[in-house]
Amino acid sequence: MVQMWEIVGGGDKGGIIVRDGETTKSNQLDDRLSTGALVEEVELKGDRLHYKLVLGTGPPDGWVSTKLKDKDLAVKTDKAPVSSPPPTSVGPKGEAPLPIGLFFPGQGSQYVKMMEKVMDIAAVKEMIEKSKPILGYDILEICLNGPEDKLEETRYCQPAMFLGGLAGLEKLKQDKPEAVSRASVMAGLSLGEYTALCAAGVMSFEDGLKLVKLRGEAMQEAATSGAKKQLMLSVAGLERAKLDPLCREAASKEDGGVCSVANCLFPQGFSIGGTEKAINTLKELAEKNGALQAKVLKTAGAFHTSLMQPAQDKLSAALEETLPNMKPPMHSVWMNASAQPIRPGTDPKEIVALLKRQLTNPVLWDDSMKAILKEGVNEFYEVGPMKQIKAMMKRIDATAWKATTNVEV
Known part of the structure; x- marks a missing residue:
C-alpha cells in the first residue's frame, strides 16, 4: 500500500523547501511545497523523502526533509485525497455530460498545409481575421505555405497550433455538436492546455491568442538567449524512479548543468530537457541502463524545465493581467502541472496558479489520461x-486508443 505524507511545516514561509536530489546540497527548486499538501512516498532515506504531489501546490515531485532539528516538517498520514466529484451539468446550456473527452495537441504536431480542410468554415474565417491584428502577420499563410522551418519556430508554431485546435473544434461542432457542448472532460498537451481552456470557456479567443503569442515568443527567447545550448531527449523503457537519478547524475557532470524530466507521456515514456552536455550524458547513461530508446529531439529548447523560468516570469505577469477577464470553466479540464481536474465553476485564480507552474514543471500527461479513464x-x-x-x-490504454477519433484540420 502506498504511504501518504502530510506537509505540516513551513506555515510561516509559504511551505517547505524542495530540492531535486536526495542531499540537502542538491539544487533548491523555485517553488515550495505547500503546508497541508498530501504527497505520496516514492522513497524514504533517513529524514529525506522523495515524494509525488497528490494534493496541494508546489513541485509535482522532489525531495524534502521530514524533520528540521526536532521539528516535524512532514508526517505520515492515512488521509486519502478527496477529489471533487464529476459535474452533473456542463457546457453553456448546463446539460448532462456525455462520457466524451476532447484532447488538444501541442507543439510538434504542426505541418505545412494544416488548416486547409477547415479554413472555409465561417467561425474559423472569423478567428483568422481576428488573429491578424493580434499577431501582426497572417498565420494562415504560414500554416498553408510554410516554409516548414518557419512553421517550426516556436513563436509561429504555438499560435498556429492554438488556431488549429480551435478550428478543429468548430469542425467537430458541425459534425457532432453534442461531443463539444456536452463533453465531460478536456485536456491539452503543453501549448494545447491553452486551447483546452479556451474551448472550456475560461478565456476568449483573443485573450488566449495574446497569451499564446507571448508564450511562444518568450519560450523561443529563453531557449536561445542563454550561454548554454538547450536540448531535449526522448527516453522510452525506463521507470521514472530510475530515470530521475540518472538526470541528476548527468546534470552533475556539467558546471551549471540542467537535466530533468519535462514530459511524462505514457508508461516508461518521457522527454527530458536540459543543457547540451548534460542531455548528451543522459543519453549515454540511459542506454547503458537499459533504455529501449534515447533519442535527441528536434526541438527549440528545454521546455518544461527550470531553463524556462525567464519565459514563465513574463507569462505569469500576462496571466495576472488577463485574470479579470477569465471565467470559470464550463467543462472539467485536466491540468498538465497537477494531473488533477479543474471542475466547472472553479475560480480562475486556481487555473492561473497552475499555468504559472506549467512552463517549469513536467507535463503529467500519462497520469492525466489514466485519471480521465477512471472517471x-x-x-x-x-x-x-x-x-x-x-x-x-x-x-496508455489500447481500448481508449481504439475509441479515439482524429478531427483533422
Whole structure:
C-alpha cells in the first residue's frame, strides 16, 4: 500500500523547501511545497523523502526533509485525497455530460498545409481575421505555405497550433455538436492546455491568442538567449524512479548543468530537457541502463524545465493581467502541472496558479489520461493537427486508443 505524507511545516514561509536530489546540497527548486499538501512516498532515506504531489501546490515531485532539528516538517498520514466529484451539468446550456473527452495537441504536431480542410468554415474565417491584428502577420499563410522551418519556430508554431485546435473544434461542432457542448472532460498537451481552456470557456479567443503569442515568443527567447545550448531527449523503457537519478547524475557532470524530466507521456515514456552536455550524458547513461530508446529531439529548447523560468516570469505577469477577464470553466479540464481536474465553476485564480507552474514543471500527461479513464470517459477526440495524442494513447490504454477519433484540420 502506498504511504501518504502530510506537509505540516513551513506555515510561516509559504511551505517547505524542495530540492531535486536526495542531499540537502542538491539544487533548491523555485517553488515550495505547500503546508497541508498530501504527497505520496516514492522513497524514504533517513529524514529525506522523495515524494509525488497528490494534493496541494508546489513541485509535482522532489525531495524534502521530514524533520528540521526536532521539528516535524512532514508526517505520515492515512488521509486519502478527496477529489471533487464529476459535474452533473456542463457546457453553456448546463446539460448532462456525455462520457466524451476532447484532447488538444501541442507543439510538434504542426505541418505545412494544416488548416486547409477547415479554413472555409465561417467561425474559423472569423478567428483568422481576428488573429491578424493580434499577431501582426497572417498565420494562415504560414500554416498553408510554410516554409516548414518557419512553421517550426516556436513563436509561429504555438499560435498556429492554438488556431488549429480551435478550428478543429468548430469542425467537430458541425459534425457532432453534442461531443463539444456536452463533453465531460478536456485536456491539452503543453501549448494545447491553452486551447483546452479556451474551448472550456475560461478565456476568449483573443485573450488566449495574446497569451499564446507571448508564450511562444518568450519560450523561443529563453531557449536561445542563454550561454548554454538547450536540448531535449526522448527516453522510452525506463521507470521514472530510475530515470530521475540518472538526470541528476548527468546534470552533475556539467558546471551549471540542467537535466530533468519535462514530459511524462505514457508508461516508461518521457522527454527530458536540459543543457547540451548534460542531455548528451543522459543519453549515454540511459542506454547503458537499459533504455529501449534515447533519442535527441528536434526541438527549440528545454521546455518544461527550470531553463524556462525567464519565459514563465513574463507569462505569469500576462496571466495576472488577463485574470479579470477569465471565467470559470464550463467543462472539467485536466491540468498538465497537477494531473488533477479543474471542475466547472472553479475560480480562475486556481487555473492561473497552475499555468504559472506549467512552463517549469513536467507535463503529467500519462497520469492525466489514466485519471480521465477512471472517471468513466470512453469516447475521445484528438482535435487538431496530426495524431500524436492518439499514438500515445495506444501506449496508455489500447481500448481508449481504439475509441479515439482524429478531427483533422
